[in-house]
Amino acid sequence: xxxxxxxxxxxxxxxxxxxxxxxxxxxxxxxxxxxxxxxxxxxxxxxxxxxxxxxxxxxxxxxxxxxxxxxxxxxxxxxxxxxxxxxxxxxxxxxxxxxxxxxxxxxxxxxxxxxxxxxxxxxxxxxxxxxxxxxxxxxxxxxxxxxxxxxxxxxxxxxxxxxxxxxxxxxxxxxxxxxxxxxxxxxxxxxxxxxxxxxxxxxxxxxxxxxxxxxxxxxxxxxxxxxxxxxxxxxxxxxxxxxxxxxxxxxxxxxxxxxxxxxxxxxxxxxxxxxxxxxxxxxxxxxxxxxxxxxxxxxxxxxxxxxxxxxxxxxxxxxxxxxxxxxxxxxxxxxxxxxxxxxxxxxxxxxxxxxxxxxxxxxxxxxxxxxxxxxxxxxxxxxxxxxxxxxxxxxxxxxxxxxxxxxxxxxxxxxxx
Amino acid sequence: xxxxxxxxxxxxxxxxxxxxxxxxxxxxxxxxxxxxxxxxxxxxxxxxxxxxxxxxxxxxxxxxxxxxxxxxxxxxxxxxxxxxxxxxxxxxxxxxxxxxxxxxxxxxxxxxxxxxxxxxxxxxxxxxxxxxxxxxxxxxxxxxxxxxxxxxxxxxxxxxxxxxxxxxxxxxxxxxxxxxxxxxxxxxxxxxxxxxxxxxxxxxxxxxxxxxxxxxxxxxxxxxxxxxxxxxxxxxxxxxxxxxxxxxxxxxxxxxxxxxxxxxxxxxx
Numbered sequence: 093x094x095x096x097x098x099x100x101x102x103x104x105x106x107x108x109x110x111x112x113x114x115x116x117x118x119x120x121x122x123x124x125x126x127x128x129x130x131x132x133x134x135x136x137x138x139x140x141x142x143x144x145x146x147x148x149x150x151x152x153x154x155x156x157x158x159x160x161x162x163x164x165x166x167x168x169x170x171x172x173x174x175x176x177x178x179x180x181x182x183x184x185x186x187x188x189x190x191x192x193x194x195x196x197x198x199x200x201x202x203x204x205x206x207x208x209x210x211x212x213x214x215x216x217x218x219x220x221x222x223x224x225x226x227x228x229x230x231x232x233x234x235x236x237x238x239x240x241x242x243x244x245x246x247x248x249x250x251x252x253x254x255x256x257x258x259x260x261x262x263x264x265x266x267x268x269x270x271x272x273x274x275x276x277x278x279x280x281x282x283x284x285x286x287x288x289x290x291x292x293x294x295x296x297x298x299x300x301x302x303x304x305x306x307x308x309x310x311x312x313x314x315x316x317x318x319x320x321x322x323x324x325x326x327x328x329x330x331x332x333x334x335x336x337x338x339x340x341x342x343x344x345x346x347x348x349x350x351x352x353x354x355x356x357x358x359x360x361x362x363x364x365x366x367x368x369x370x371x372x373x374x375x376x377x378x379x380x381x382x383x384x385x386x387x388x389x390x391x392x393x394x395x396x397x398x399x400x401x402x403x404x405x406x407x408x409x410x411x412x413x414x415x416x417x418x419x420x421x422x423x424x425x426x427x428x429x430x431x432x433x434x435x436x437x438x439x440x441x442x443x444x445x446x447x448x449x450x451x452x453x454x455x456x457x458x459x460x461x462x463x464x465x466x467x468x469x470x471x472x473x474x475x476x477x478x479x480x481x482x483x484x485x486x487x488x489x490x491x492x493x494x495x496x497x498x499x500x501x502x503x504x505x506x507x508x509x
Numbered sequence: 510x511x512x513x514x515x516x517x518x519x520x521x522x523x524x525x526x527x528x529x530x531x532x533x534x535x536x537x538x539x540x541x542x543x544x545x546x547x548x549x550x551x552x553x554x555x556x557x558x559x560x561x562x563x564x565x566x567x568x569x570x571x572x573x574x575x576x577x578x579x580x581x582x583x584x585x586x587x588x589x590x591x592x593x594x595x596x597x598x599x600x601x602x603x604x605x606x607x608x609x610x611x612x613x614x615x616x617x618x619x620x621x622x623x624x625x626x627x628x629x630x631x632x633x634x635x636x637x638x639x640x641x642x643x644x645x646x647x648x649x650x651x652x653x654x655x656x657x658x659x660x661x662x663x664x665x666x667x668x669x670x671x672x673x674x675x676x677x678x679x680x681x682x683x684x685x686x687x688x689x690x691x692x693x694x695x696x697x698x699x700x701x702x703x704x705x706x707x708x709x710x711x712x713x714x715x716x717x718x719x720x721x722x723x724x725x726x727x728x729x730x731x732x733x734x735x736x737x738x739x740x741x742x743x744x745x746x747x748x749x750x751x752x753x754x755x756x757x758x759x760x761x762x763x764x765x766x767x768x769x770x771x772x773x774x775x776x777x778x
Contacts, residue, residue, distance in 0.1 A: 130775065172579055172658075172659075175742070176579065176584075176741060176742070182742040182745075182746060183746070183749070186746075327775050331771050332771050332772075332775055335764065335767050335768050335771050336768050336771075336772075338764050339761065339764040339765055339767070339768045342757055342760050342761040342764055343761055345757055346754065346757045346758065346761065349750065349753050349754055349757060350750075350754065352750070353746055353747060353749060353750025353751075353753060353754070354551055354747065354750055356746070357662065362662060362663050362664045362665055362667070363663065365659045365662040365663045365739075366659070366663050501776070
């Protein structure tokens, strides 16, 4: 879809620059005239929202780093200094802390949308794999970031997660020590986590660049999941999608701002307002909400090593979706059976998140939460392999419309009224 | 706006965003008293008079054992805080002695081994009651009175919790709870046995503004003060939030109209 460039540089400087570094041409072709399916719906605005989230996290993070001290003795106090004495420090920190939750909320919507409309299917496999990689980097970055305030949950979260590596036979304990830079989570750990927390977002930004580049080769998928056939099927990205994306982005920012200004501690564990204390373990060690589903998987498996492997596989196995899905049709709009399995997948993820927040011995309607988590974990993986594979083979999809234009503009194809 | 927030919060919950605190907790303590504070509402502010009385309660009662190390005397004059005038805060500061830096001879302690002290200034943080943790534990039967700077924020509904603890003394312990010697019965505390003796007494202090110092009143005021100490920028935050949301809603309206316009233009093509 990235056809011949329609950029026409003005004589003079623009032309001179175009022959040397065609940056304006790139912008013109990718942001202004880029032909985009005309039927993208609300759920397709989250790519732009995610770019915004990344930018917000990087900008607020750089400012926070100017005031933060990565030292086990000073970190908690420096964060409180930011909250109390730095000009608008409270605002910057609350944006950054809630921004992480908003980022994950948006990325989950973006991923579920990709699965529902089959956006991972050929020829968009690489976009999808890069997306899984971005998500993996995001979880690592968020984890490192959560450790930095050096509160109780920071410290004990870091202890639990880094200890997972000790489950690896033979070399595990050595790896854990190597990660800590000490014999327990301590000052060296905090320092390296800060370093990595500052580094990874720029790597994410780089992979996002590749993600968008890869997207601009075949162009956007769309809710019908059918290919763009004629120019009638598309509209130029600007002004149609720039304005639509901006509109939904502002709605998203309203949601974001309600938390920042009126319920800023909503996503925070109150225990993290207590400075880290290696001698006192909090009653429950729970990760941030966006990691709860994986935490539930980990806890639902009695064997530690197996649990760690399953947790890792839950993220990595998403990358094989383009090949386990055998359907000829992309969009679930035309897949009457798969649609149900998709929504059950969403429910399984939410149920896992819920179970992850419960105590280990909790029961839900009399059923042990750990068993509910086991069933949900099983379904999670079953969805990726046998369900995707066999439903694709045996399902009879509904008939697809002839073209995007016909579907959107009505039956009178090409009717110039 | 409150409705919008409630809806968004509810949506958040429905999406399974339940924050970790929603974890089911096995607890033996009594549920918090239904105490409501004006600052807890969506647009609520701190009651200025309660903050000033609360400071008095902290100073005359809590400060005997609990530090408040993140608050400086200058903070008492901050906007959105207790609203003491600068001379008032300065008077409070100069009434205290704080540990001094080295003197001209480079000494930090006098001949009898006591640290050198000087009169407090506005920039000084509230001096702690004990020089270190060991001293605090020794003076309190092994228990460490926590610093109160962030205490209200260390649990959900921390204000109601602190209020319940402060007003929760005086009942006879049930037979199944053995209160060890040196501990005190308080059913709002986990386990029922708390190291802190009953801190507040009817008319235990004389409020300078003439308010009757019931236990309830003192607890309410000191909780308000501690909530401010934990979240001193709350008023500024909420005030800015209103402007930000009003702007964003107007901006969304403009963009919504613009979107409607491009949509109709492209649909006609």
